[in-house]
Amino acid sequence: MDSLKEKLLSEALQKVLDMTVTDDFLLDTIGDYVVSDVMGFGTTVDEKITGLEGFKKLLEDQQEQSRGIAIRFNTSLIHQRIFANENAAYFSHDFIITIKTESDENVLPLRFSTVFEYLDQNWKLVHWHGSQAVDSEGDTWHRNELVKKNEALQKLVDEKTADLIQKNAELKQAILTLKETQTQLLQQEKLASLGQLTAGIAHEIKNPLNFVNNFSELSQDFIDEIAEELEKLQDSSEKENIQELLEDVKSNLGKIRHHGSRADSIVKSMLMHSRGGSGTVEPTDLNALIKEYSNLAFHGMRASPNPINVEIHLDLDENLGLITLNAEDFSRVVLNLIKNAFDAMRDKISMVGSNYKAKLEIRTKNLTNRVLVVVEDNGPGVPEDIRDKLLMPFFTTKKGTEGTGLGLSITHDIIKSHLGTLEIESTVGVFTRFTIELPINKT
Template structure:
């Protein structure tokens, strides 16, 4: 192809001259490439091509007609046209190119705006869906919370009823003792009265006045004992009524020794009423110099009852597993430590594993089998002691013992 091209160039030089050949041949080549790439050419590139073509045309016309240009002005026009055609083409190219760029930018901007609008609408739709889902979840959570509160109230009431049941069992045992005394002394007194009546029916010579006086003295003593045990039963009933009332929230000076001893006996007799075979060694160590503490007796009594009942339960469970060789023991003590008063309840049951010590005061956590505990006893006890400004602590060794300590800081 190169050889052919050189032959054509040589022929053109011989036929038309070197100047015309150097002008025409590049023009022909440019036109060839222009036509071959016309379809792929941008519109903005066309002016520059046209400008260069115009320049070449002017140059050709100038060369061909140089002998005919007799006027200087005509030559200048051709030279000027030849000179400014490429710059004009470049200027038109730049102008059109800027126009294309602006159009592209505008098109892209419109696409971006359209896309942004679609994204915004999509985001709004998603937000509405999320808001609806959040509202739905919130409503479900409210319902769940309401159900949980209702369940919690029922469980708390169940725990109170269980505590009241233990208290009632102990009270029933406590009342049974004075009632037995009243019945026994009443029967004996009736027999004594019958003997006195028999003596009074005798004649003066047969009557033993000394015996009558002894019988009357025995009857008087029996009546005094009946009165004493009747008052004891009355006090127990009044105490039961007091503990069955809801808490008033008023603190009052309280003898913690008496309160602890009372609930110790009630807890023990309550457990004995359920299981006649149960027995445990009770060790009490009450400080004689214990000051009066201002508390709500009903609430603190519930705490003491719960701790002692748990202690008996722990020793009972260990006794079941170890048999007759194990000796259940529960120790209850009070003491003054600095400016505080402490009540301690210790048992030699199975103890509490280290892994669950942190959970022991959590609501609904229990180590008892299903149906035997609500998991609220210690949680309520903890809250009650905290509301008194005190502390409820735990010390335990797995397999050996558990000790709860109630500490009151506010002394009278």
């Protein structure tokens, strides 16, 4: 690379780093070093930037949040590469951010990756990605936050325990009831904390996953450009060898992206498993919901790479009326149970051949103060020794990378949130039946 071009690249890189670590950078000048359709990902899922104005807004927010706080930045270059006839460049920096407040001083380690392209006689930022360290030895910021939360929780537990000890001896039975309730609350708190931890881990995994997926796709584009340039060269055995190697590299990148997308879908399932319901609880026509989503599940299966023929029978009680529930969440229950049934019956077809006729039956029934929903298939059934594990997170009977083991766990959580119950009955080789009972009038 000639010295002028190298100097311009160094200047553009320094300007972009200055944007991220100083609060006095002139934001009106970022168009000189950033393309109008810049895309980037911050350290949280809501920091997805697509465009110069979005990037400018992120920097403005960052300046506003850091105003009045003593912050020091130390950066170090850990990797760089120049691509595509010296017209594209990649850099990766480690940041050590020291945040000093009146009470303490915390350290937050980050990693910042950038991609530049040489356009109109200048280098401009086209993509960036920030990631945040997890459980790092130097990450005192998150460690101190966790300590504060644990202290607050311990104080709350101590206060609750002190209240119980002070109760009158004549209320022993009431105290016993309260202790049982406290045990349940603590268990729920543990589950809630686990959900928050799962969500936090999933968010952090998603950052490097985005990096892997984005740059595998970018690298495939570079290989296509190299292949186009090779076509201009005279044919030779060396050229053929290079083309074969490029095809192998491109194939490997495709596999990286495929499995990266697979991992991304698992992370999304983890996030879905840890989040609370966001829909509205309202009177719902449950029969209509079952008709709509069973039809959706069927046509989705028929459009998949491995469709099967299934006879679906709906036996829906016309006297069911409106049921108070979260239709958005409960539709996932219907889809998960039907999709599992389709997968099971597909496995049975592969085991016993074409003589087997796959059948799925969905029934509803009004039980006066409760409603019954039954989803039954004539698939391979579930062995008794694993039946109790079906509702556990990440447990799956599917082979390889076909399942995440979260579908039935999410289904069970949604049903419990509706104050309902889920029972599983099965005979190996004959049928599997999922029975749901929901209260008609929830308080």
